[in-house]
Amino acid sequence: MLIHVVQQGDSVYSVANRYQTPIEDIVEVNQLDQPDDLVIGQALVVPVSQYTVQEGDSYYSIGQRLNIPYELLASYNELDLNEPLMIGQELILPEPDRRTITTNAYIEPFGESVSEELLQSAWARTPLLTYLGMFSYEVNEDGTLSPPPLDDIPMIAQANNTALMMVITNLRDGAFDQELGRIILTDEQVQDQLLDEIIRVANEIGYRDIHFDFEFLPPETREDYNNFLRKARERLSPQGLLISTALAPKTSDEQTGPWYEAHDYQAHGEIVDFVILMTYEWGYGGGPAMAVSPIGPVREVVEYALSEMPAEKIMLGQNTYGYDWTLPFEEGVTAPAISPNEAIQIARENNQAIEYDEEAQAPYFYYWDEEGNQHEVWFEDARSIQAKFDLIDELGLKGISYWKLGLAFPQNWALLNYNFDIDKIV
Structure with a gap:
């Protein structure tokens, strides 16, 4: 290859x-x-x-x-x-020394059912996945859960020996809610109800891992979150359930802001079975154009994580999307997310050559639309994902987690299969 x-x-x-x-x-x-x-x-x-x-x-x-x-x-x-x-x-050509890693991909259905496109993506990609993360079970203020549509997803996962991951979030009305996060992490009754619900649903559907993705939390709930995870482990581990968390991309324990302060890398590394680092969104839809997951900042986050927990507990988060920004950047204007295949199509339609930023290890290009507006596009390709695979191999990480299925990036899956063997736990 x-x-x-x-x-x-x-x-x-x-x-x-x-x-x-x-x-x-x-x-x-x-x-x-x-x-x-x-x-x-x-x-x-x-x-x-x-x-x-x-x-x-x-x-x-x-x-x-x-x-x-x-x-x-x-x-x-x-x-x-x-x-x-x-x-x-x-x-x-020598074959790579294929290490066995753990893989996950989140899947996010919209509406009341899973689209046929997402079901087909699940069929195609679960052979290379350890976990399939159902995004998401939204926690209500009383500790009950609002589930995502499932349709044939459990059957597809089972057919390909892929473990189901139950993703629990503090999402409300499409956004991570700080006050809801506070309620979950400080109200014992809500926690008891939530853990009861998780156990019931996990046994009913066949979930293997319970994944807490609590974001935009009040900074003062840091120890509350740690204590909740300890309580969750006491309740869930006897049920044979694994526990994992999603962590904001920090480079030190002193990093400030509501996305970072309540995420205690050291405590999560001690309490849960593994973590997923959200090592993407340096370039994001609401910000100025740049690489979504530049290799330098990604490495800095991973190296900090390694100072707080063992490599075998760390999964690297990886975007399967890019963004198409209109220039000049305007506050309040959101760039649309696009798949790697869509990015190539845009370059083709506008007769633009794709460039590659060696420092960021990411492809990009510019084009002008029919209205005369200049655009800047950053995305992922075979070179950028191989750089991430090399990083995983170099640092001995547990594996990789994709946000998300449904975005066409065929080169990723071919290279994943070439570089690694995939751990199957079911």
């Missing part, structure tokens, strides 16, 4: 010919709906197990292109780095 960045004059035919790979394989793995119209700068995943040396190639350039250490490439093929490569020479 390798990543090819489309250059001027490239076609699916020329790429397939270069790597001696069937055209149909490239089209299928990248889900190319317009294979005859590639975009300059588009990153394609090419399923290949060997490479034919081209004019101008060196060990180093091939290693860079294939994301393989050039020394390993030479030693794997029993070649001397001091000997030049020959045009037409066949190199066998």
